[in-house]
Amino acid sequence: MNVVVECNRLVKQYGNFKALDELTFSLKENTITGLIGRNGAGKTTLLKILAGFWRETAGEVSVFGKRPFNTLDVSMNVIFVDDMMSFTNTLTLKEILDEAGKFYPNWDHELALGLMDYFQFHLNHNHHSLSKGKRSTFNMIVGLAAKCPLTILDEPTTGMDAAVRKDFYRALLKDYLNSPRTIVISSHHLEEMEDLLEDVLLIDGGKNILHLPIDDLKEYAVALSGKSVAVLQAIEKKEVLYKQNIDADNCYAVVRNDFSHDEMKQLGIGVVPVTPNDLCVYLTNQTKGGIDDVFNKHKSV
Numbered sequence: 001m002n003v004v005v006e007c008n009r010l011v012k013q014y015g016n017f018k019a020l021d022e023l024t025f026s027l028k029e030n031t032i033t034g035l036i037g038r039n040g041a042g043k044t045t046l047l048k049i050l051a052g053f054w055r056e057t058a059g060e061v062s063v064f065g066k067r068p069f070n071t072l073d074v075s076m077n078v079i080f081v082d083d084m085m086s087f088t089n090t091l092t093l094k095e096i097l098d099e100a101g102k103f104y105p106n107w108d109h110e111l112a113l114g115l116m117d118y119f120q121f122h123l124n125h126n127h128h129s130l131s132k133g134k135r136s137t138f139n140m141i142v143g144l145a146a147k148c149p150l151t152i153l154d155e156p157t158t159g160m161d162a163a164v165r166k167d168f169y170r171a172l173l174k175d176y177l178n179s180p181r182t183i184v185i186s187s188h189h190l191e192e193m194e195d196l197l198e199d200v201l202l203i204d205g206g207k208n209i210l211h212l213p214i215d216d217l218k219e220y221a222v223a224l225s226g227k228s229v230a231v232l233q234a235i236e237k238k239e240v241l242y243k244q245n246i247d248a249d250n251c252y253a254v255v256r257n258d259f260s261h262d263e264m265k266q267l268g269i270g271v272v273p274v275t276p277n278d279l280c281v282y283l284t285n286q287t288k289g290g291i292d293d294v295f296n297k298h299k300s301v
């Protein structure tokens with residue numbers, strides 16, 4: 001399978017601060033990858049570099065074999081969708097779709113109009129008069145109908161209500177099955193996208209924390225819970241991803257899932273799966289313990 005995106009020790013620096021810190025990964029052709037990370041992890045920075053909007057500070061980045069910054073070949077084959085996507089106020093939604101059709105070689109006008117009708121848009125409205133959720137929905141319609149070989153969706157569901165988000169994910173999947181292409185979608189809603197994704201790239205502090213098929217992520221870790229003495233002994237030689245005291249006597253620990261669960265049951269320790277969403281939260285936990293500790297400390301003062 002061809003590689004569409006390749007980053008090798010990619011750095012983006014603002015002053016002394018590294019928003020991307022020697023990030024290395026590649027994306028294969030015709031896959032849907034979820035780009036996951038906490039606020040400030042570097043997702044938008046990465047996506048704007050891939051789209052050719054921003055210049056990298058160091059390292060290598062290639063999209064369709066070319067450095068993306070200011071490269072026409074790349075911009076013709078890439079669409080970047082976010083909630084800041086702006087269109088001229090003088091055009092109606094219909095005129096925007098007509099113009100997009102002239103620009104994107106694979107533009108699917110029938111799909112665009114079908115989605116406009118389904119989501120109850122008025123073709124003679126202006127983009128700036130749309131509500132936040134409607135604007136995101138319209139931008140998503142442009143993103144899908146453009147059928148660009150690399151489709152980048154940065155937090156595309158911002159402002160959409162739960163029903164629209166559900167329809168959006170379904171539309172994305174159906175359209176992808178009809179017209180396979182490389183899609184990167186950044187979101188804080190991993191649990192909603194699980195069925196859609198093939199791979200997950202988790203970044204934190206601008207670094208690659210995990211890049212795995214979603215099915216492997218589901219099996220990656222398990223949580224152990226039980227008496228602290230038993231749990232602490234059981235995790236002594238294991239790779240601990242997260243640990244929290246439940247109360248004075250009980251403890252919860254998330255570890256790599258690379259051992260037999262039977263031995264834990266014999267020790268009276270519960271073993272439960274960890275969802276990909278929870279795993280990502282644990283792997284990027286910036287403080288020790290949890291939010292409860294703030295309140296416990298506050299109470300004890």
Ligand SMILES: Nc1ncnc2c1ncn2[C@@H]1O[C@H](COP(=O)(O)OP(=O)(O)OP(=O)(O)O)[C@@H](O)[C@H]1O
Nearest residue numbers: 014017018019037038039040041042043044045046
């Ligand atoms: N123009 C800039 N100047 C200085 N720092 C910046 C600039 N743009 C982004 N940053 C910093 O780079 C880091 C990464 O920002 P980025 O917007 O890529 O994160 P993100 O993962 O998309 O976050 P969110 O989920 O909150 O949208 C943040 O600490 C941010 O403050």
